[in-house]
Amino acid sequence: MRRVYLDYAATTPVRREVFEAMVPYLTEKFGNPSSVHWFGREIRKDVDEARERVAEALNASPQEIYFTSGGTESDNMAILGTAAALRNKGRHVITSAVEHHAALDACLSLEKQGYRVTVLPVDKYGMVDPADLEAAIAEDTILVSIMHANNEVGTIQPIKELAAIARKHGVLFHTDAVQTIGAIPVDVRELGVDLLSLSGHKIYGPKGIGALYVRKGVRLSNIAFGGAQERKLRPGTENVAGIMGLATAVELAVAEQQETYEKLVVLRDKLIDGLTAVPDVKLNGHPQQRLPGNVNVSVERVEGESLILSLDMAGIAVSSGSACTSGSLEPSHVLMAMGLDHQSAHGSLRLTLGKGTSAEDIDHVLSVFPGVVQRLRDMSPLRKSGEE
Amino acid sequence: MRRVYLDYAATTPVRREVFEAMVPYLTEKFGNPSSVHWFGREIRKDVDEARERVAEALNASPQEIYFTSGGTESDNMAILGTAAALRNKGRHVITSAVEHHAALDACLSLEKQGYRVTVLPVDKYGMVDPADLEAAIAEDTILVSIMHANNEVGTIQPIKELAAIARKHGVLFHTDAVQTIGAIPVDVRELGVDLLSLSGHKIYGPKGIGALYVRKGVRLSNIAFGGAQERKLRPGTENVAGIMGLATAVELAVAEQQETYEKLVVLRDKLIDGLTAVPDVKLNGHPQQRLPGNVNVSVERVEGESLILSLDMAGIAVSSGSACTSGSLEPSHVLMAMGLDHQSAHGSLRLTLGKGTSAEDIDHVLSVFPGVVQRLRDMSPLRKSGEE
Amino acid sequence: MYSEKVMDHFQNPRNVGEIADADGVGEVGNLRCGDIMRISIKVKDNVIEDIKFRTFGCGAAIATSSMITELVKGKTLEEAEEISNRHVAEALGGLPPVKMHCSNLAADALKAAIADYKKRTQQHGG
């Protein structure tokens, strides 16, 4: 069966160059970078170099890069680490309603410790209004965390503008750039952010590795305890192979960003046009301020998981904001925050494009999609007003 | 130059079988185990199977195994997770003075949150006295965390006895088994522990992966926030390649434990005899209750880092509890807790044996060691009483 | 995630549709939770002669709907009423724990259809 993978926002295959960068560290180069002897020093040098390469790709300096176990830990470290470090300065944190749970839940967890958390609303495209941020900043605000682009609907936030507002008020600004590295430009100085999270496995790197950019001068408290690794901020023997893979992945993603963008946008728009040509299929997310690889649609009168499964049986791998894919009863908090009704939220479908996506893949999906939708609609008790 | 690696307690090379178990997950098998479609389901099945294999090796059940980013995170999760879950039951935690910093510092961090922490002393061999534990348990004690065997001096604690005392008082018991898997038998039911940490890179697995055993019925609070992975206890996309590698590493380590033990003990004792034959070189740690691969000696009148460097220049990789290897001014908290004087603590040397160690390696070390010591002693202003 | 049986019923659902002159119709679920099931039955001599379903819902919801129609076709009303969520899940070779609520819905929809039939016949009869 022809298999078409359109779930690059969930995870990406490790690219050849990344795999090859990792292999030495899973075979002969096995030392512990904390060791004083040759076996350790050899690795320390390589890890330092990897840090430099990641820094350079983001326009940061090496001392501003901390390696973590993934995007989730980066978000947690940024949010919980600054909140703890600044607890005597203030206890108010601002985030948005469409954040990834790694950021949103980290923020909300602070409520139990007596912090106030403001969750900014978004418009129907999933966009935060800078005026809302301006209005939400109070005397005791210490941190704003708003993602660079959303993983479900692809909406790109006006981070530069938002970060400038925070800076004006002397408030730290964190952004989750897990979905934007390699998709759109990510330059920490240009964006003007204080903290920025990224993850390996979304950019053709390995799973279980990520990084956090922490601007020089920003102090975090430890959220984990142990050895002195990562300048005492992130204890635990370094995932050396992962770090080497991440450096290569970040470097290549950034180098190829422009080219990737141009290629994907064309395929994305072709896919959007084709899908929304089916009756009662509507695009979710921002029509322009959108990740080049993201397509998110709501298919009326059909539930998302049944759509995924049907497409999967046809060899097409996609995902959904349907509650039933998450094991909860509530559908995606992102779609709900955008004001979708329950039917549209349950009937959402996310198709995300990447390096391996071809025009033939899109054609294939568009040839399969109408039949799958029709079949499920025939099975559905919901009817279009006026129908039957 | 002939290179002899005698720092297996710091980290181990990834064994061939482990590397091969990982490769598919760094190449074609790239799906996200949380995905509903085929690419995800394929991986979910493999991760579930890996969990079963780890569980079986420890005599646990699969639902009792959680994958983490390493030994440090496992220790943190066990200690901070139970402390938070039981905060309304009591706020007293007991640990020992020779724990790894990942456990000790996690315990001590609780003091800031209003917990009491009792740090049990050890005898001159680094051993905890069960009577001390019995005496320390109070009404409000919720957790005891004592390591299975020490990473610096190799002393094996009487965990079964210690855990029984905790159980008798209805107190949870955690043990850090990072150094014991594959070295001595580790059976969670036989040991009678509630929580047990392990790490991949100490057992010929990859760095950046570990696991925590949590006995059925023991409830932990989240210490990280995000997705629903690892039954909502440990969020973040799974390090799939790491998990597959870890499962193979644990399985092989346990299968070969007896054989490894028998081989290493012989080499270890030969090394101990040879080193301590040099004047004023004394063994640290327990003479019998000792890891099969651990040798730790104090070399009087010589500082540890200078010893490591000198041996390193001769191609021999070892480590030290010297302050100067850790960048602090205080030497190893383990050696100090055992009552060593500053000179002996600063002059300690750890040589740890493993799979690759041969009798020729030991001979080589023993042929180099006396000269190196002599040279540094000649350079030292310290003199044996009566000398010069 | 799903058993082969579930996938078979999802892929080839039995008895999809609506009985035009049904003797009883039951609809349960709501859009909030993302599951709606409608079951219509044709009853003759106390036996479920025909049954059809329409479902908006996940794979498990569709499979349990399909399975329950197979299980009760030809059964008496009393036998049909005894069919529980557990039976449906078992007949499907098990369901993932997070999906158990879907099998509730199928049995509930069937019960609602039988209740509707009884109400109608009581009205007719009484």
Add this chain to the structure above:
Amino acid sequence: MYSEKVMDHFQNPRNVGEIADADGVGEVGNLRCGDIMRISIKVKDNVIEDIKFRTFGCGAAIATSSMITELVKGKTLEEAEEISNRHVAEALGGLPPVKMHCSNLAADALKAAIADYKKRTQQHGG
């Protein structure tokens, strides 16, 4: 971790030992911190004619000891006194940040030896 220069001085330390009939001896550090340095000097016409060290300490401690003896040999006491920790570290091509305290010790030991020499000559002279 260490520069090549540091490793060279560690591996081939210059001027190790003790001057039997030294004009000044300085010892600094303590066992608690794991560093002890002893420097002995021979002075003629206000110039450091010979210098030797003995050090118990890490690689950096030994290398800085060795380096400082090279730096001051043949220098006047005034010139020698001007040598700071920074100079020693720089002459070694830099030291890791955590090791900077070791270079303090070397300069301190030299200062102590010069002070000892001055004390002795003052006693003789006065």
